[in-house]
Amino acid sequence: xxxxxxxxxxxxxxxxxxxxxxxxxxxxxxxxxxxxxxxxxxxxxxxxxxxxxxxxxxxxxxxxxxxxxxxxxxxxxxxxxxxxxxxxxxxxxxxxxxxxxxxxxxxxxxxxxx
Amino acid sequence: xxxxxxxxxxxxxxxxxxxxxxxxxxxxxxxxxxxxxxxxxxxxxxxxxxxxxxxxxxxxxxxxxxxxxxxxxxxxxxxxxxxxxxxxxxxxxxxxxxxxxxxxxxxxxx
Numbered sequence: 001x002x003x004x005x006x007x008x009x010x011x012x013x014x015x016x017x018x019x020x021x022x023x024x025x026x027x028x029x030x031x032x033x034x035x036x037x038x039x040x041x042x043x044x045x046x047x048x049x050x051x052x053x054x055x056x057x058x059x060x061x062x063x064x065x066x067x068x069x070x071x072x073x074x075x076x077x078x079x080x081x082x083x084x085x086x087x088x089x090x091x092x093x094x095x096x097x098x099x100x101x102x103x104x105x106x107x108x109x110x111x112x113x114x
Numbered sequence: 115x116x117x118x119x120x121x122x123x124x125x126x127x128x129x130x131x132x133x134x135x136x137x138x139x140x141x142x143x144x145x146x147x148x149x150x151x152x153x154x155x156x157x158x159x160x161x162x163x164x165x166x167x168x169x170x171x172x173x174x175x176x177x178x179x180x181x182x183x184x185x186x187x188x189x190x191x192x193x194x195x196x197x198x199x200x201x202x203x204x205x206x207x208x209x210x211x212x213x214x215x216x217x218x219x220x221x222x223x224x
Contacts, residue, residue, distance in 0.1 A: 031210050033210075042214060042215075042216045042217060043158070043203060043214040043217075045211065045212070045213070045214075048210060048211065050210060055210070056211060091157060091158070095210065097209075097210060101146040101148070101163075101207065101209070101210060101212070102148065102160060102163065103148075103160070103212060104160070105150075105157040105158050105159070106157060107156075107157050108157055
């Protein structure tokens with residue numbers, strides 16, 4: 001099992017640029033979660049999907065943030081335009097709705113917006 | 115929504131001593147309480163979890179207790195070792211959604 005895969009692992013961009021983060025969940029998992037981690041705000045849930053459908057996006061900070069899950073094996077989190085305060089580590093996690101609530105985290109993408 | 119509070123924010127213990135981290139939650143509908151360990155620069159990793167129909171669960175040197183009435187749960191690590199040094203997060207939720215505590219930086223000193 002390859003675990004949750006995220007790309008890129010590091011991203012440095014300039015303010016105003018579009019940023020796209022990618023996630024491949026564990027095969028067979030039908031729930032996918034996007035989190036943001038900062039020193040100030042800790043680990044925050046941005047959005048989660050069940051069976052590719054967005055269920056709760058109340059954590060998405062602004063309209064600049066959007067997420068999609070076109071199929072069971074791929075999701076993207078997009079920030080357009082990016083701002084310095086978006087700098088954080090973004091984690092994707094996946095799990096199974098049937099069989100428990102366990103969530104398995106990917107390695108994260110460290111985003112720096114200059 | 116759910117609100118999870120975690121204490122202490124930092125904890126320093128001597129190697130071999132026990133460490134206890136406590137969390138409280140607000141939503142009585144929450145029924146799943148995992149604990150994650152995050153080493154510096156790494157991903158959070160699930161170390162143990164408990165469901166609301168269980169009061170205590172053990173796995174070698176770690177244990178978790180849950181008091182549904184008081185809405186609090188705790189992580190206990192016995193015989194601490196230097197490799198236990200990390201940030202520990204509690205979380206609570208029902209269905210799929212988890213709300214995380216603010217984390218406890220545990221340092222095990224030689």
